[in-house]
Amino acid sequence: MADLLKITDELSIPLDEIQLDAVRASGAGGQHVNKVSTAIHLRFDAGRSRHVPPAVLERLLALGDSRVRPDGLIVIKSQESRSQRRNREAALQRLVELLKQASKARKKRIPTRPGRAARKQRLDDKGKRGAVKRLRGRVRDE
Secondary structure (H helix, E strand, O other), X not given: OOOEEEOOOOOEEEHHHEEEEEEXXXXXXXXXXXXXXXXXEEEEEOOOOXXXXXXXXXXXXXXXXXXXXXXXXXXXXXXXXXXXXXXXHHHHHHHHHHHHHHHOOOOOOOOOOOOHHHHHHHXXXXXXXXXXXXXXXXXXXX
């Protein structure tokens, strides 16, 4: 079996499903910059992968991350380092973090009611605010 990229205990992805392309990095450089391709473009199609559970894919798409396209394609660019190997490791690490984030199910919120002190404070604040507004009104001669 191919090498696996471990995301969680339950989720691992074969490395042959991840496409890593070396490209020239943008930005400033030196004489060497136009000769080497040190930046890495990582592509992983989570929408088509049979290793990504549907629930994780749904949460991944709901994240609203700009690296995740609506069809489930994840595109990550890494160009921080001058080393292609370090950029490859950084891109894979970002993929792992993104999928870990999507693999965690959000806890269901349990609605609570405000306590007695909070209700009293709210009513006191309302009374003070109402008094301030009444003082702004028209002055009456009595």
